[in-house]
Amino acid sequence: MNNEFSNKELGSILVTAISDGYLDVNFDLLANIDFAECERIQRNAHQKKLNAVHINTFLVQKQGMNILIDAGAGGVKGWGGELVNNLTKLGLKATDIDAILLTHAHPDHIGGLLTSKGEVVFPNANLLISEDEYNYLQDEKSFIAASERVKNNIILARNVCQQYQDNLSLINKSEVFPNIFSIPLSGHTPGHTGYKIVGSKQSLLIWGDIVHFPYIQLLKPNVSIAFDYDPKLATETRSQVLKMVCRDNMLVGGMHFGPKGFGYIKKNRTGYEIVIDD
Numbered sequence: 001m002n003n004e005f006s007n008k009e010l011g012s013i014l015v016t017a018i019s020d021g022y023l024d025v026n027f028d029l030l031a032n033i034d035f036a037e038c039e040r041i042q043r044n045a046h047q048k049k050l051n052a053v054h055i056n057t058f059l060v061q062k063q064g065m066n067i068l069i070d071a072g073a074g075g076v077k078g079w080g081g082e083l084v085n086n087l088t089k090l091g092l093k094a095t096d097i098d099a100i101l102l103t104h105a106h107p108d109h110i111g112g113l114l115t116s117k118g119e120v121v122f123p124n125a126n127l128l129i130s131e132d133e134y135n136y137l138q139d140e141k142s143f144i145a146a147s148e149r150v151k152n153n154i155i156l157a158r159n160v161c162q163q164y165q166d167n168l169s170l171i172n173k174s175e176v177f178p179n180i181f182s183i184p185l186s187g188h189t190p191g192h193t194g195y196k197i198v199g200s201k202q203s204l205l206i207w208g209d210i211v212h213f214p215y216i217q218l219l220k221p222n223v224s225i226a227f228d229y230d231p232k233l234a235t236e237t238r239s240q241v242l243k244m245v246c247r248d249n250m251l252v253g254g255m256h257f258g259p260k261g262f263g264y265i266k267k268n269r270t271g272y273e274i275v276i277d278d
Helices: 035-044 083-089 107-113 131-138 140-145 148-163 214-219 231-247
Strands: 007-010 013-024 052-062 065-069 099-101 126-130 168-171 175-177 180-184 193-198 203-206 251-253 262-267 272-276
Touching: 007 203, 013 083, 013 107, 035 214, 107 148, 126 131, 126 148, 131 148, 131 168, 140 148, 214 272, 231 262
Parallel strands: 065 099, 099 126, 126 168, 203 251
Antiparallel strands: 007 013, 013 052, 052 065, 175 180, 180 193, 193 203, 251 262, 262 272
């Protein structure tokens, strides 16, 4: 066992948080909060770099299978790029990955699927993406209406789908693998998806991008980010999910939680807070 990485044993299922690195996000991209308050919250949370957003992926190991949830940024736009090296530290090669479940198709979640030359990184992996997300990516009307930033994101996602087309599957049912269930969490993207992993000891929800800045958006769940496809729906989804995981005391894995990856959500006087689970 490599102690560098945080992991959770859910009975016979082992889930490990694997860092792909960081990206920087300007606070100007957050709505319903001002710059000074963002800085104050981040400082109070003892964040060393106030506008840094950590990029996590999760490795699910069960019944001899190695399943990744998301693949990080892979160096796209200068973000991240540490996933494959960190897999090596766990004794795994890219060829050992059997399947990859995508929460959604933003660059910091799919960039790691291709090399800088556009070649497949995980040649033996089946790539699974929600049917709603895939249909949005292929919709030409949506593409034409999109901003340049979003168009570039869609072009990358289409290229990923094309390169993996022989091993690409669309998720249109709840149970993706035994004990792994897809949970629609739309708003951040049309097909944004979480994954509930049910073990004999406890369950875990990998919730994708419900939050980007956990200390800010948990304390103030109405704070949205410019990356949201539908900010209103994303905020509603966040509110519903926070209530659910808090009520059920459910362990959560977040792509942007920080290197520990896992935590419990607790209610406080003004909103919610995360208790990182070591």
